[in-house]
Amino acid sequence: MTNPEQIVVPEHILDRDCTTLSRHVLQQLQSFGPEAQDLSAIMNRIALAGKLISRRLSRAGLMVGVLGFTGEENVQGESVKKMDVYANEVFISVFKQSGLVCRLASEEMEKPYYIPENCPIGRYTLLYDPIDGSANVDINLNVGSIFAIRQQEGDDLDGEAKDLLTNGRKQIAAGYILYGPSTMLIYSLGHGVHSFILDPSLGEFILSEENIKIPGHGPVYSTNEGNFWQWYEAIRDYTRYVHRHDGYTARYSGALVGDIHRILMQGGVFLYPGTVKKPEGKLRLLYETAPLAFLVEQAGGRATTGTEEILDVIPSKLHQRTPLVIGSTEDVKLVESFIQDRIRRDNSTMNNC
Ligand code: P6P
Numbered sequence: 588m589t590n591p592e593q594i595v596v597p598e599h600i601l602d603r604d605c606t607t608l609s610r611h612v613l614q615q616l617q618s619f620g621p622e623a624q625d626l627s628a629i630m631n632r633i634a635l636a637g638k639l640i641s642r643r644l645s646r647a648g649l650m651v652g653v654l655g656f657t658g659e660e661n662v663q664g665e666s667v668k669k670m671d672v673y674a675n676e677v678f679i680s681v682f683k684q685s686g687l688v689c690r691l692a693s694e695e696m697e698k699p700y701y702i703p704e705n706c707p708i709g710r711y712t713l714l715y716d717p718i719d720g721s722a723n724v725d726i727n728l729n730v731g732s733i734f735a736i737r738q739q740e741g742d743d744l745d746g747e748a749k750d751l752l753t754n755g756r757k758q759i760a761a762g763y764i765l766y767g768p769s770t771m772l773i774y775s776l777g778h779g780v781h782s783f784i785l786d787p788s789l790g791e792f793i794l795s796e797e798n799i800k801i802p803g804h805g806p807v808y809s810t811n812e813g814n815f816w817q818w819y820e821a822i823r824d825y826t827r828y829v830h831r832h833d834g835y836t837a838r839y840s841g842a843l844v845g846d847i848h849r850i851l852m853q854g855g856v857f858l859y860p861g862t863v864k865k866p867e868g869k870l871r872l873l874y875e876t877a878p879l880a881f882l883v884e885q886a887g888g889r890a891t892t893g894t895e896e897i898l899d900v901i902p903s904k905l906h907q908r909t910p911l912v913i914g915s916t917e918d919v920k921l922v923e924s925f926i927q928d929r930i931r932r933d934n935s936t937m938n939n940c
Contacts, residue, residue, distance in 0.1 A: 606794040608634050608772065608783055615778045625687055626736070626760060626776065629711060632681040633734055634783075634792050637764040637772055639677045640718070640732060641785060644670070644766050647724065654725045662697040662906060663871075670724045671695055674717035674732065688713050689739060690748055692905060694874055699748045699905070712737045712751065714874040719763075720842025729767040731844020735878035736760040751905065755877035755898035762882060763844045771795070773848070775885040780851070801888040804917040805854020807838045809846045817862035821893075821929035825858075825922050843870065847879055847913065851886060856918035860893060861910040868892075868910035872902050876911045889919040893926045 606614075612627040613619060647653040647670065657667045675695040682688040683702055689709035692699040694716045702709070716733040723730050735758045740750040762774030770785040772792050780799040783792035808829050815826060829835040840846050843857075850857050861868045870876050880890030880897035890897040890913040900909055912922045 604786075604789070604793055608774075608792045611781065611783075611794055612776065615776050615781075625711065628685065629687050629713075629736060630760070630774065632685060632687075633678075633713075633762075633764075634772060636674075636677045636681045637732065637770060637792070638785060638790065639681070640674050640764070641766055641770040643673060644724070644730070648727065661695050663694065667695070668718070668721040668724055670730075671718050671721050678713065678715055678717055678732075678734075682713065685709070687711050690743070691715065692748065692751060692873060693717060694719075694871060694906070697906075698746075699751070701746065710739050712739055712748070714751070714878070716871070716874045719844050719875065720840070723840070723842045728842065729765060729840065729845040730842050731766060731848075732764040733844060733875055733878050734762055734764075735874060735881065748905070751873060752902050754901050755872075755880055758877060758881050761878035763847070763878070765844050765848050767845065767848075771848075773799070773851070773882065775882050777881075777885065780882055780886040799851065799886050801851050801883060801886040801915055802854030803887075804915050805850065805856075806834055806836050807850060807853060807855030808835055808858070808918070809837070809839050809850060809855065809914075810858040810860075811839060811841070812837070814860075814862060817864060818860055819863065819926075819929070821926040822858070822860045822922075824929065825925040828921075828925070843875065843879070847883070850914040851883065851888070854915045854918070856912065856914035856922060858913075858922060859911045865908075866910075867908040870908060870911050872897070872900055872907045872909045873905060876909050876913075879911075879913060883913050887916070888914055889916040890914075891919060891923060893923060 609627040609631040612630050613623055616623040657669055659667045661667050675693050686705050687709050688711045689706040690699045690701055690712040692714045714735045718730050719733050720730045737757055760776045765771045772783045782796045784795045786793050846857050859870050876897050883890050892910045893912050912919050
């Protein structure tokens with residue numbers, strides 16, 4: 588019989604297993620002050636939302652009334668999945684009685700949702716896409732949640748949350764939860780990008796990697812080439828280039844979080860360009876492209892609309908969309924070079940008329 592004192596767990600293993608998200612936030616901020624405690628508590632509640640959503644996804648196929656459509660359309664004009672509604676409500680519920688988050692702005696809600704009991708003191712706003720890529724839910728492929736945290740500016744007396752219509756550099760934290768073979772939470776407070784893996788046996792997100800850096804270049808280009816004929820000529824030029832040059836490979840899942848995670852870890856570029864019909868693109872700025880841009884830039888990558896850095900875009904409305912070119916700096920700049928080349932050619936043609 589081994590004496591308990593003889594069971595030696597290497598300190599680094601025990602320390603890793605004890606590096607929960609809330610502890611990591613305090614380490615990141617090197618503070619136990621009130622703001623650090625607030626952010627630690629907020630991240631802990633986001634983690635709870637991730638656990639609840641992960642649990643439901645893992646059993647969705649065995650439960651009644653979890654999969655499929657609600658029959659409603661959201662403010663985006665998209666058919667709403669039952670899982671979209673559940674996840675949206677989970678994020679609201681985990682912040683009730685928190686005193687932290689006064690407002691939540693979601694892809695699924697036309698207006699921000701206010702939690703009255705929190706608003707007298709809560710100075711934080713959560714912006715989120717509760718389930719991104721929900722088309723994948725019914726076929727058991729990866730989906731994700733995307734989130735950003737901002738400080739409320741002003742009193743928002745008219746309940747229109749106009750202070751959210753500012754650029755992405757106002758985000759104080761951002762990240763995503765990837766519901767894949769394991770459930771991962773990736774986040775940044777502006778001090779690097781760090782990943783956590785949900786250990787179901789503990790019910791905790793445990794630190795898996797710190798200071799993730801995106802490779803300067805990668806072989807992957809990730810885009811829906813079915814839209815080729817709707818793209819501007821510059822994006823078609825880029826697509827022809829990667830078709831004709833060795834060293835590129837296409838990967839596209841139709842779910843943004845998984846596609847971005849692949850790019851973050853292996854390098855490359857994700858594109859959801861504007862089209863002639865929809866120049867503003869499909870993806871939403873405040874709770875999709877801006878949080879991901881914050882994260883990828885923290886990892887040493889780049890994120891633009893193709894002509895403007897995502898983090899500089901100032902939205903005119905809550906659900907504003909932007910084109911997105913994001914990933915390894917070298918690969919994003921290659922896409923931008925085709926856009927700039929077309930602009931030069933178009934200007935030259937106009938000047939010669
Ligand atoms: P398409 C999912 O609907 C989503 O918002 C993102 O997750 C994904 O990257 C994109 O739309 C897929 O759009 O037009 O390629 O099906």
